[in-house]
Amino acid sequence: MTVTVGSTSLPLPLVVRGKVRDVYAVGDDRLLLVASDRVSAFDVVMNELVPYKGAVLTQMTAWWLRQLGELVPHHMVSADADEIIALVPALAPHRDTLAGRSMLGLRGQVFPVECVIRGYLSGSALKEYRATGTLAGERLADGLVEADRFDPPVFSPATKAETGHDENITITHVRAQLGEAVAAELEHMSRLIYERGRDVAATRGIIIADTKFEFAQRDGRIILVDEVLTPDSSRFWPADQYQPGRTQPSFDKQPLRDWLDVERRAGRWDGNAPPPSLPPEVVQATSARYLDAFARLTGAPLDTSSLP
Amino acid sequence: MNHERYSSPLAERYASPAMLSLWSAHTRHGLWRRLWLALAEGERTLGVDISEAAIIEMRAHLDDIDFAKVAEYEKRFRHDVMAHVHAFGEAAPAARGVIHLGATSAFVTDNGDLIQMRRGLELLRARVVSVIQRLAIFAAEWRAEPALGYTHLQAAQLTTVGKRATLWMQDLVLDIAELDHRLATLPLRGVKGTTGTQASFLELFKGDHAKVRELDRLVVHAMGFEQSIPVSGQTYSRKLDAQVLSIVSGIAASAAKFASDIRMLQSFGEIEEPFEKEQIGSSAMAYKRNPMRSERINSLARFVLSLEGNANQTHSVQYFERTLDDSANRRLVIPEAFLATDAILILMENITGGLEVHPARIRARIADELPFMATEKLIVSAVEAGGDRQVAHEVIRRHSIAAARAMKDDGARNDMLARLAADPEFGVPIGNLEATLDAHHFVGRAPEQVDDFLAEVIAPILATGHAAAPAAEIRV
Numbered sequence: 175m176t177v178t179v180g181s182t183s184l185p186l187p188l189v190v191r192g193k194v195r196d197v198y199a200v201g202d203d204r205l206l207l208v209a210s211d212r213v214s215a216f217d218v219v220m221n222e223l224v225p226y227k228g229a230v231l232t233q234m235t236a237w238w239l240r241q242l243g244e245l246v247p248h249h250m251v252s253a254d255a256d257e258i259i260a261l262v263p264a265l266a267p268h269r270d271t272l273a274g275r276s277m278l279g280l281r282g283q284v285f286p287v288e289c290v291i292r293g294y295l296s297g298s299a300l301k302e303y304r305a306t307g308t309l310a311g312e313r314l315a316d317g318l319v320e321a322d323r324f325d326p327p328v329f330s331p332a333t334k335a336e337t338g339h340d341e342n343i344t345i346t347h348v349r350a351q352l353g354e355a356v357a358a359e360l361e362h363m364s365r366l367i368y369e370r371g372r373d374v375a376a377t378r379g380i381i382i383a384d385t386k387f388e389f390a391q392r393d394g395r396i397i398l399v400d401e402v403l404t405p406d407s408s409r410f411w412p413a414d415q416y417q418p419g420r421t422q423p424s425f426d427k428q429p430l431r432d433w434l435d436v437e438r439r440a441g442r443w444d445g446n447a448p449p450p451s452l453p454p455e456v457v458q459a460t461s462a463r464y465l466d467a468f469a470r471l472t473g474a475p476l477d478t479s480s481l482p
Numbered sequence: 483m484n485h486e487r488y489s490s491p492l493a494e495r496y497a498s499p500a501m502l503s504l505w506s507a508h509t510r511h512g513l514w515r516r517l518w519l520a521l522a523e524g525e526r527t528l529g530v531d532i533s534e535a536a537i538i539e540m541r542a543h544l545d546d547i548d549f550a551k552v553a554e555y556e557k558r559f560r561h562d563v564m565a566h567v568h569a570f571g572e573a574a575p576a577a578r579g580v581i582h583l584g585a586t587s588a589f590v591t592d593n594g595d596l597i598q599m600r601r602g603l604e605l606l607r608a609r610v611v612s613v614i615q616r617l618a619i620f621a622a623e624w625r626a627e628p629a630l631g632y633t634h635l636q637a638a639q640l641t642t643v644g645k646r647a648t649l650w651m652q653d654l655v656l657d658i659a660e661l662d663h664r665l666a667t668l669p670l671r672g673v674k675g676t677t678g679t680q681a682s683f684l685e686l687f688k689g690d691h692a693k694v695r696e697l698d699r700l701v702v703h704a705m706g707f708e709q710s711i712p713v714s715g716q717t718y719s720r721k722l723d724a725q726v727l728s729i730v731s732g733i734a735a736s737a738a739k740f741a742s743d744i745r746m747l748q749s750f751g752e753i754e755e756p757f758e759k760e761q762i763g764s765s766a767m768a769y770k771r772n773p774m775r776s777e778r779i780n781s782l783a784r785f786v787l788s789l790e791g792n793a794n795q796t797h798s799v800q801y802f803e804r805t806l807d808d809s810a811n812r813r814l815v816i817p818e819a820f821l822a823t824d825a826i827l828i829l830m831e832n833i834t835g836g837l838e839v840h841p842a843r844i845r846a847r848i849a850d851e852l853p854f855m856a857t858e859k860l861i862v863s864a865v866e867a868g869g870d871r872q873v874a875h876e877v878i879r880r881h882s883i884a885a886a887r888a889m890k891d892d893g894a895r896n897d898m899l900a901r902l903a904a905d906p907e908f909g910v911p912i913g914n915l916e917a918t919l920d921a922h923h924f925v926g927r928a929p930e931q932v933d934d935f936l937a938e939v940i941a942p943i944l945a946t947g948h949a950a951a952p953a954a955e956i957r958v
Contacts, residue, residue: 286499302615305622306941313945346608350500350601 177270177482178211178223184271185264193219194228194406200262200278204251207232208276209401213460215430216445222452229274229481230464231404236277237472238371238402245370246363248398249279249390255480270482282390282397285356286333287348289364293327293372294383295320296409296422311345319419321383321411327368329361332386359396360389371403378470380425381416383409405467425467429459492818496782496825504601505817508547513597514563514590515544515570517705518581521673524700525583528693530686532580539574540581546573563587584675584682588717588804592671595816596718597705599726600668602820606733607661609827610654611943616834617654618940621647625932628921629752629844630851637851640921643753643839645928648935650743653736655939660729668726671718672710673698677803715803723816724793730819731790737826738783741776744833748773751843756836775829782822782829789819848921850889853898854882856919860902860910863918867910877908 181191186198186206193214198206209228213220236253252258255273259265265272292299292309299309300320307313310330331348349357364387375382385408388400401407410425424431433456437443443450469475493502503509519540526532548569555565563582571578582589624643631641673694675682680694687693702710711718747753748771755773792815796808853860857878864874885898899919903912 298619301619301623302944305618306615306936306944308615308941308944311944311946313941344608344612346604347498347500350605351503 176225176478177273178225179208179228179271179275180210180212180223182208182210182271184208184268186262194231195401199281203281205249205279205281206258206262206265206276207279207400208272210275213427213430215427215434215449218445218447218449220430220449220452222457224457224464225461226274226476226478226481227461227464229478230468230476231401231406232275232277233476234404234468234471235401239398241374242367242370242398242402245366246398247395248402249282249392249400251278251280253277274476274478274481279399280392280397282392282399284388284390284399285352285360287352287360287389288332289360289387289389290330290332290384291327291364291368291386292330292384293324293368294381294409294411295322295324296383299328299330299384321416321418321420321422323418327365327372329364331360356396363387363389363396363398367398367402375403375410375471376413378473379413380467380471381411381413381422383411383422385409405464410467426463427460429456429463490818490821492821492825496828497821498605498824498828501602501605501821501824504598504605505821507549508545510594510598511547511552511566512545513594514566515540515547517590517593517701518567518570518585519544520701520704521585521589521697522577522580522583523704524673524697525580525686527700528687528697530580530583532583533576536574536577536580539576540570543570543573548573561587563590566590584686585673586676586682586716588671589673592717593701593705595812596668596670596722597707599723599816599820600665600707603661603665603668603726603729606730606820606823606827607658607665609824609831610658610661610733613827613830613834614651614654614658614940615944616831617647617651618936618944620644620834620837621651621932622936624839626922626925626929627839627841627844628848628925630847635746637847637855639855639926640848640852640924640928642925642928642932643844644932645925646743648932650736650740651935651940653739654733655943657729657733657736658943660732664726664729667709668707668722669709669711669718670702670705670707671714672702674710674714677716678714715800717800717804717808720793720797720800720808720812723812724790724797727790727793727815727819730823731786734783734786734823734826737779737830738787740830741773741779741783741833744776744837745773745780748776750847752840752847754838754840755833756838775833779826779829779833782826786819786822786826789815845921850896852919852921852924853896854886856924857882859918859923860915863910863914864908867914869909873907877902877905881905 182196184196184198184206186200189197189199189205191197194210194212196208196210198208200206209231211223211225211227213222213224213227232253236250239248239250242248252261253276255269255276258272258276258278259269261278295303295309295318302309303314303318307316310328312328314324329345331345345357348360352360367387368382368385371385372382382403385403387398387402387407389396390399391397405426409422411422412425415423430452433452434443434449437450438445465476519537522532522540523537526537547566551572552565552569555568556562559565559568567582571581574581621644624647625645627643628640629643629646631638673683674680680698683694683697684691687697698710702708711722744753744755748755754771755775757771792811796811796815799805800808857875860878861871861874864877865871881898881901885896885901888894889896899912899915902908903910903915
């Protein structure tokens with residue numbers, strides 16, 4: 175029986191409890207990020223937990239950071255539960271909660287900007303293109319269709335206010351707030367990482383259509399933090415089914431979306447919380463998709479032998 | 483946050499980090515230091531004896547302002563500009579003796595204010611573009627969805643949901659034209675001296691008029707401006723403030739018109755502003771969804787509109803080369819107008835990015851009104867079915883009055899079509915009448931106007947490199 179984790183309660187100061195991740199402070203200098211097995215679709219968090227999802231997200235981030243190590247400085251100290259426990263002995267009794275899904279990282283001053291970067295025409299970018307033929311301040315070529323590829327990718331930062339209303343920001347605001355130099359560096363790093371990630375994933379049969387990064391300042395340097403190029407921070411499309419001109423299937427969530435779509439069309443679900451109960455086979459299929467994404471991308475299956 | 487003292491809700495609740503940072507003491511006094519640096523560099527270039535070390539030290543201390551030290555000096559001197567001159571001199575000792583050489587306080591305060599205002603206009607412009615982008619997506623999606631038009635706030639000929647959005651967008655397009663004009667022409671005060679005659683600089687350059695003019699030009703260019711105001715008193719004409727505030731309040735007015743429309747549409751049940759999943763509408767009436775964001779826009783916009791007149795009044799009572807009764811007033815009015823308008827546009831971005839349209843409700847409201855508006859088409863359908871035009875008109879008149887009476891007296895839905903179909907004198911089956919009354923036939927060129935407007939007016943605005951961020955919707 176696999177251990178799934180919905181929300182955690184560790185003997186450390188909780189910094190933030192997110193939709194799918196809990197973040198704790200380790201001293202003044204480091205953070206422990208714990209990815210749960212919660213899953214959301216159509217903006218609603220499901221009741222059921224998806225086995226291995228948290229471990230896939232964390233180990234995929236760790237894998238990417240090892241690949242990208244020489245390209246950009248990053249926050250990761252360790253994503254190995256035993257190493258983390260050796261560094262933070264108070265966590266010893268919680269090994270089962272941590273295993274696979276947790277990452278110890280350096281703590282920095284996080285820039286209040288989500289560095290969104292798009293390599294393919296999809297989502298709200300598609301809507302703008304259809305309305306006016308533009309995106310992020312540029313007029314795009316005529317005749318693009320849904321899921322067409324952009325070269326170069328489009329950088330379009332965004333943010334969410336901490337409380338109250340969402341606040342979307344423009345590049346002008348990023349520059350005004352963080353200064354020209356930092357804004358330019360964030361764009362440069364985002365492009366570098368995304369382009370590398372997109373190229374690597376393409377050779378493994380996965381299209382990373384768009385993604386978002388977070389960066390922090392630490393000791394005068396900009397470092398990559400948070401999760402990196404995972405299905406939760408990006409759109410993953412299966413390359414063998416890629417067909418511009420239609421909505422692409424989602425590599426990770428398609429079984430879940432398909433099932434929810436049927437429920438919606440049948441009038442059994444109105445699309446808002448609370449979500450319907452997922453049948454076990456849908457949960458299993460979703461779990462298998464996450465594991466498959468990991469295995470394809472990294473070239474080796476997730477090592478589940480050390481997981482509880 | 484200190485809960486024991488008043489703090490501005492614009493700073494605590496409403497405005498964005500970028501706009502708050504623009505109007506911060508750090509930005510303001512950082513600009514003063516940059517102006518002093520530009521002045522010293524210009525003077526040095528033109529032969530005044532200022533050491534390279536002085537310039538290097540000034541440049542190295544543009545942003546590390548010791549505000550505690552400034553406060554100490556200000557307590558002694560009762561003069562904020564001189565307090566900053568001394569604090570800067572302490573940080574850059576090689577420059578101590580030349581900082582502010584030949585200048586009057588208005589050199590830093592007025593030039594600094596103009597730079598802040600121009601940056602503020604740029605920030606507002608980016609947000610206006612971002613709102614336009616969201617409305618463009620909305621207008622395209624709903625370009626052909628018929629909706630009741632309203633004149634006199636009474637149901638009138640149909641328009642479309644998307645066409646109405648182009649009216650809101652057009653107001654903002656007009657605001658952008660004003661913004662662009664002001665951004666292109668806003669001058670600096672430049673280097674003008676105490677009463678604007680440049681006397682101190684003429685003395686510094688030993689009567690060399692050309693050098694005085696050149697210093698003015700050098701400083702203005704170093705600060706990223708094209709021109710300085712041709713003539714000034716001690717200060718630049720406060721008319722510039724009034725012109726800037728006119729644009730800012732114009733944006734607020736455009737937003738307020740939009741917000742009023744949304745509040746009414748929400749009251750009709752046709753369109754609602756976004757509502758968070760856990761938001762509470764009313765502490766007592768749990769079912770309520772109030773248009774509180776639109777209401778807040780109207781609330782803040784009235785505040786901004788009240789400031790526009792204030793700036794003109796300040797200008798109107800400046801005596802001769804300047805009086806100081808502008809100072810405290812401008813300190814409040816200018817930043818607050820920008821912060822409040824920034825807050826208004828953040829709300830508008832949020833609303834325009836998440837408008838909920840209820841087509842069934844819109845169609846039901848059309849169905850109650852359209853039969854009355856369609857008299858001409860109904861007559862034609864009766865004549866086409868072999869009827870007499872005069873008879874058809876009379877039948878329609880009779881049934882219109884009866885149906886309207888039933889709606890008003892009994893609260894009935896509009897059953898005029900059923901009445902006509904049941905009347906053998908009219909002789910058109912209900913199916914044909916309903917087809918005649920397909921709302922899409924009554925919207926004129928509204929969908930095509932939306933297409934033209936997006937392609938011809940909006941696309942060029944969105945494609946000028948002033949990127950507006952698409953909403954972050956990557957998390958699924």
